Amino acid sequence: MATVGEWIAGARPRTLPAAASPVIVGSGAAALVDSFSFIRALLALLLALALQVGVNYANDYSDGVRGTDVDRVGPVRLTASLLARPQQVKLAAFAAFGVGALLGIALIAMTGHWWLLAVGVLCILAGWFYTGGKKPYGYAGLGEVGVFVFFGLVATMGTTYLQADKVTWPSALGAVAIGLIACAILMANNVRDIPTDFVAGKRTLAVRIGEFRARRAYVAMIWLPLVLAVACAFFNPWALITLFMLAPAVLLSLPMLAGAKGKLLVPVLAGTGMYELAFGLLLGLGLAF
Secondary structure, three states: OOOHHHHHHHOOHHHOHHHHHHHHHHHHHHHHOOOOOHHHHHHHHHHHHHHHHHHHHHHHHHHHHHOOOOOOOOOOOOOOOOOOOHHHHHHHHHHHHHHHHHHHHHHHHHHOOOOHHHHHHHHHHHHHHOOOOOOOHHHHOOHHHHHHHHHHHHHHHHHHHHHHOOOOHHHHHHHHHHHHHHHHHHHHHHHHOHHHHHHHOOOOHHHHHOHHHHHHHHHHHHHHHHHHHHHHOOOOHHHHHHHHHHHHHHHHHHHHHHOOOHHHHHHHHHHHHHHHHHHHHHHHHHHHO
């Protein structure tokens, strides 16, 4: 029987910045056009966090029953380590998705944009079928595509749209930037897991393009958002405060380019999550100023 601490660890708290950051940037873009709403931003944040937790439990369940997580470095795997029964982890995933769905309905009811229900359904389906179902797209090298679309474009521009009733250029640029960093988190995870994923038949993008290219793709995903932040400065010069992330970008890039493996990549993975959160805070505040 898993303890409360193990359930929390199984939710993978280090990935939660990937959920919070797009909401912060999207809200900053809304503030730029004088449309910021604290209540809507808070609901969007809680929704994003619920969906992220749901995705994490869904991955734990699906990878665990497939045997992909038998020999892994990193956070606790509830299913693979037999700390919890598979059905319990599956239920936890569905519960988190259910909370997200209720928050989404409440948010949509406030705005009147009922067509966004379809987008919400797609988000939940994308979260489940990343590693779930007979042909999970995460096993086919399309995980970064899903992360970029849903944790970058949809989450960021959706947050802006729900507050401002429109999508702006700063929101779009910020969405691409946040999406790239979210992909970097996944890439760092998958570079670490290349040996075990290859044996398990999980053909992630890192496995498909090889370790050399995957490490350089990670670095590009870290640095390109800074270029996009500079582009946001054309709409509000305060966006340039995001350039404080130059030093962290260097610190994250060095171990990846130096060939760090296994447990040595765990700090890179955690650091990339914090990098996304810090980047999101600075860009969001920069746009809001």
